[in-house]
Amino acid sequence: MGPTNVMIHTDDGRIFNVFLTESKGSLFFFHGWSNVTQHLGLSEGCFVVFNPLDCTTFKLTHFIDGVSGSSFWTYLLRTSSHFYVIPEVILPETFSTSIDLISTIIINNNPFHVRIETDGGKFGFTDGIDVIVSLLHLEPGCFLIFTKYFGNDFNLKVFGKNCVEKNFLDVDVDVPLVPPIDAVNEIYEEPYSRVYRFSRIVGTDFMLPDRVSEMAKLNLCLKDITVRLLNLEPPVQFTNGTRRERTHNGFRYALRRWSKFMKTAGIKVRDTVDYCFDENEQVLSVEKVVPYVSGRN
16 A cells, blocks of 8 residues: 655755645645645746655645756757847856857766857847757657756756656667757958858758848848868869848848758768858858767767
8 A cells, every 4th residue: 555645855854745636546645735725825827846764755846937946847849949038147147148158967877068148138048958859859849948058058957748857767868968059150351252161060950140131242242152061072062041030139040951951961960060151152061070979988
């Protein structure tokens, strides 16, 4: 016979004895649960997390307006354009809305590098979230709990749509040390050309660096970009469309048909790719592709 009651510890140190009742094969909190909700001021729709301390004891964390201490929760969106707002109370007041930041997000001791940008006066995670979604095979609707632990770095816990935490112990989430965003940002001055080189770990989308967008003058009009795949023998050249997304101070630009681009170039998610853009020729070149190799192999 299973337990008939559990002990619930709240963040402020209170302990409540809550009895269980069974219905249709499931257990529910019964007598004593109303004491917990009244003490914490919980209402219908509040987000709460139960962390088991043992088989009959739970630590309860509740969120008000999506925030609990240094943590906040959100859910995975059904979109390829990821922007997850970070509540203002989570980040220090010294953060500037005029600069973009790089955050390290830790999942099961695995580091992921994600860009923090501003849009409409709000901070949010952007580039790099797509790599996490791809590697961990996350589905829209799952719950994400971010906890700030140092500076602009976060721990991340993922809960499935069944509200049970996912541990990913059986998933190969080995990640290279190179960030899944611009790893090298250098402009090389040459006598008759102006070349911008950068590296990326391949994700499920491709946002152009702001410098490349400026050199291509995409702010004047959207246009096709000539692409050269120098990693292939013989090299392949084609044109690729661009698209734009609105930000707080204008637009940022991306390549269209990215999955087709990946197939043509022979690259896969997690590969490291070296690119260069020649301003004189208006050509984006793939110079080198380093296939991803799991450190667990």
